[in-house]
Amino acid sequence: MTQHRxxxxxxxxxxxxxxxxxxxxxxxxxxxxxxxxxxxxxxxREYKVVDAFEGFFEHSSEDGEKYFREKKAYVVEKV
Incomplete structure (x- = not known):
């Protein structure tokens, strides 16, 4: 099988x-x-990348605080 990297x-x-x-x-x-x-x-199945973000906010269940995570995030929609 061909790799799709x-x-x-x-x-x-x-x-x-x-x-x-x-x-x-x-x-x-x-x-x-x-x-x-x-x-x-x-x-x-094909998906379109409709948006990208440099990070996102995440709520911690441990301390109840919200933290910004610098992790690339992509939004995809099926075509």
Whole structure:
């Protein structure tokens, strides 16, 4: 099987689920999808990267505080 390794994705471009799977597996990122938990269930399904952020706020259940995490986050929608 051919490897589909991506080191980066671009807003506005389409990618197959198997390409995004490889990207997430090799890069420290967060991916939000409108396809619920089925993002990687159909390897050939295409997704469009619709937005990217340099980080996000996360609530800590340990101390109740909110922290900004500097971790690239991408929003994808199924095409």
């Amino acid at each position: 991506l080191s980066d994705v671009e807003v506005g471009k389409n990618y197959k689920a198997k390409e995004l799977d490889s990207f997430v597996s090799t890069t420290d990122v967060l991916v939000l999808s409108n396809n619920d938990s089925q993002l990687f269930t159909e390897p050939e």
